[in-house]
Amino acid sequence: xxxxxxxxxxxxxxxxxxxxxxxxxxxxxxxxxxxxxxxxxxxxxxxxxxxxxxxxxxxxxxxxxxxxxxxxxxxxxxxxxxxxxxxxxxxxxxxxxxxxxxxxxxxxxxxxxxxxxxxxxxxxxxxxxxxxxxxxxxxxxxxxxxxxxxxxxxxxxxxxxxxxxxxxxxxxxxxxxxxxxxxxxxxxxxxxxxxxxxxxxxxxxxxxxxxxxxxxxxxxxxxxxxxxxxxxxxxxxxxxxxxxxxxxxxxxxxxxxxxxxxxxxxxxxxxxxxxxxxxxxxxxxxxx
Amino acid sequence: xxxxxxxxxxxxxxxxxxxxxxxxxxxxxxxxxxxxxxxxxxxxxxxxxxxxxxxxxxxxxxxxxxxxxxxxxxxxxxxxxxxxxxxxxxxxxxxxxxxxxxxxxxxxxxxxxxxxxxxxxxxxxxxxxxxxxxxxxxxxxxxxxxxxxxxxxxxxxxxxxxxxxxxxxxxxxxxxxxxxxxxxxxxxxxxxxxxxxxxxxxxxxxxxxxxxxxxxxxxxxxxxxxxxxxxxxxxxxxxxxxxxxxxxxxxxxxxxxxxxxxxxxxxxxxxxxxxxxxxxxxxxxxxxxxxxxxxxxxxxxxxxxxxxxxxxxxxxxx
Numbered sequence: 001x002x003x004x005x006x007x008x009x010x011x012x013x014x015x016x017x018x019x020x021x022x023x024x025x026x027x028x029x030x031x032x033x034x035x036x037x038x039x040x041x042x043x044x045x046x047x048x049x050x051x052x053x054x055x056x057x058x059x060x061x062x063x064x065x066x067x068x069x070x071x072x073x074x075x076x077x078x079x080x081x082x083x084x085x086x087x088x089x090x091x092x093x094x095x096x097x098x099x100x101x102x103x104x105x106x107x108x109x110x111x112x113x114x115x116x117x118x119x120x121x122x123x124x125x126x127x128x129x130x131x132x133x134x135x136x137x138x139x140x141x142x143x144x145x146x147x148x149x150x151x152x153x154x155x156x157x158x159x160x161x162x163x164x165x166x167x168x169x170x171x172x173x174x175x176x177x178x179x180x181x182x183x184x185x186x187x188x189x190x191x192x193x194x195x196x197x198x199x200x201x202x203x204x205x206x207x208x209x210x211x212x213x214x215x216x217x218x219x220x221x222x223x224x225x226x227x228x229x230x231x232x233x234x235x236x237x238x239x240x241x242x243x244x245x246x247x248x249x250x251x252x253x254x255x256x257x258x259x260x261x262x263x264x265x266x267x268x269x270x271x272x273x274x275x276x277x278x279x280x281x282x283x284x285x286x287x288x
Numbered sequence: 289x290x291x292x293x294x295x296x297x298x299x300x301x302x303x304x305x306x307x308x309x310x311x312x313x314x315x316x317x318x319x320x321x322x323x324x325x326x327x328x329x330x331x332x333x334x335x336x337x338x339x340x341x342x343x344x345x346x347x348x349x350x351x352x353x354x355x356x357x358x359x360x361x362x363x364x365x366x367x368x369x370x371x372x373x374x375x376x377x378x379x380x381x382x383x384x385x386x387x388x389x390x391x392x393x394x395x396x397x398x399x400x401x402x403x404x405x406x407x408x409x410x411x412x413x414x415x416x417x418x419x420x421x422x423x424x425x426x427x428x429x430x431x432x433x434x435x436x437x438x439x440x441x442x443x444x445x446x447x448x449x450x451x452x453x454x455x456x457x458x459x460x461x462x463x464x465x466x467x468x469x470x471x472x473x474x475x476x477x478x479x480x481x482x483x484x485x486x487x488x489x490x491x492x493x494x495x496x497x498x499x500x501x502x503x504x505x506x507x508x509x510x511x512x513x514x515x516x517x518x519x520x521x522x523x524x525x526x527x528x529x530x531x532x533x534x535x536x537x538x539x540x541x542x543x544x545x546x547x548x549x550x551x552x553x554x555x556x557x558x559x560x561x562x563x564x565x566x567x568x569x570x571x572x573x574x575x576x577x578x579x580x581x582x583x584x585x586x587x588x589x590x591x592x593x594x595x596x597x598x599x600x601x602x603x604x605x606x
Binding site: 035083086087090092093094096097098100101102103104105106107108109111112219223226227230261262264265268269271272275276279 | 335337339384387388390391392394395396398399400402403406407409410525526529532533536569570572573574575576577580581584
């Protein structure tokens with residue numbers, strides 16, 4: 001029972017970060033119908049930004065989120081404006097292949113610049129796990145969870161109660177109707193891509209103290225984030241949150257009760273099953 | 289004429305060029321042409337973008353090397369069997385993944401490839417896990433009274449050239465066949481294709497079978513030439529991407545596009561590899577982006593539409 005509670009809790013903590021990555025991917029898909037295969041690389045850039053800001057500038061990785069989130073937003077806006085905007089009219093398979101090329105480019109430039117070595121971030125304030133009710137919670141993951149929850153709530157408020165947030169949701173629901181209502185969908189798309197990229201980067205920085213950093217980590221993460229958004233329904237933000245938490249828990253319970261080596265495989269099997277039987281996601285809110 | 293000229297050029301190249309490095313590059317070009325053609329059959333003709341072809345390549349590579357090391361079957365028999373096993377494996381993959389369309393199909397194939405890699409890493413009594421397999425000595429073979437020297441490049445060159453010829457001829461056959469016409473119809477509008485009575489699932493599964501056979505041949509040849517197979521080498525997701533890129537850069541849905549793409553990307557890749565350890569994939573990614581942006585029909589597609597003589601005979605042109 002204690003093992004069960006333990007893996008459930010660590011799964012939920014990890015899942016909160018997966019959810020953040022998934023939200024970024026899903027809002028980009030919702031507004032632009034782009035499946036961004038380079039999303040994992042954006043997470044990787046966030047991880048490395050946190051690593052280098054600690055190593056070179058001495059900034060705590062969790063504080064570095066404040067700096068690098070705006071930077072990743074600008075990067076996302078630039079990628080959309082300079083590169084993707086011209087590709088999107090060519091159709092969804094073209095954008096899929098284009099972002100695949102971008103993913104390969106970014107990952108391998110990173111590999112060249114930083115080598116394939118595995119790096120870790122060590123926090124100056126120790127890693128003694130907290131132990132509420134006899135469950136060990138690694139401090140780094142607990143802080144990351146709290147920040148991820150705060151960011152997700154802030155994003156939720158932003159999407160539900162600001163004009164820009166409403167414009168994003170409107171465009172995501174029905175692009176033509178949004179245009180007719182006077183929404184500048186091109187600007188919404190630009191903003192959304194920046195926002196999605198910023199979320200990926202922030203999630204990367206929060207994950208960095210709990211995972212190994214290496215330039216091709218994005219490959220693993222991008223597949224996980226597809227699993228998440230397909231579970232929750234492509235285009236749905238609550239779906240991505242639920243999908244992220246679910247994947248975290250499935251992986252964590254799977255590692256304990258099925259097999260540690262096959263834990264990543266469980267996610268893929270779940271993914272294929274959902275794609276086949278519930279292509280609109282477990283909650284039936286996704287778009288095909 | 290072009291066909292004959294190309295065949296003659298491939299035949300005399302190893303006689304004129306003795307430099308091992310150039311022969312090595314030529315062998316890689318031929319191998320990648322087979323793989324690019326494998327992807328092109330499905331992605332270019334039928335418009336089904338697969339990100340999972342590394343799984344089919346890996347199945348071919350593992351089949352060839354396991355049959356040799358555990359069953360004593362010489363690799364030149366193992367290569368076609370590798371293609372066959374990959375084609376058989378593709379049937380259930382196709383029946384599952386083809387229930388999905390567009391990007392969903394692509395994502396499903398990505399998951400299949402990841403599962404295949406995981407299986408190879410953990411199914412140790414068959415695949416030897418992460419360690420993989422190594423061929424130390426190839427069996428002796430006598431052709432026309434002469435013993436083949438496996439330390440030289442020429443025998444591999446000949447085998448790779450034959451595989452490439454097979455890949456190009458099967459693409460050419462597909463192009464003029466009834467199935468080829470079905471695939472183009474599916475690519476342009478799947479609902480309309482179904483409405484006029486095409487069994488789209490069957491057409492796609494058969495095409496995936498051919499595609500898998502070619503990918504498996506390429507994988508078998510890889511095992512034979514590099515004499516080394518492990519999950520990272522033959523089931524890497526990067527391999528799937530390289531196949532996509534070769535077909536795309538050469539020209540989707542064309543017969544000789546994969547050869548052009550393979551020449552272009554392999555020479556660039558090998559030239560870069562001389563200077564950097566990992567740099568070639570940077571250029572693959574970059575070219576991919578440039579081609580989609582500025583040359584969506586690919587190099588060969590562009591050449592074909594620009595050359596005045598070729599426009600008139602478009603239907604008969606390679």
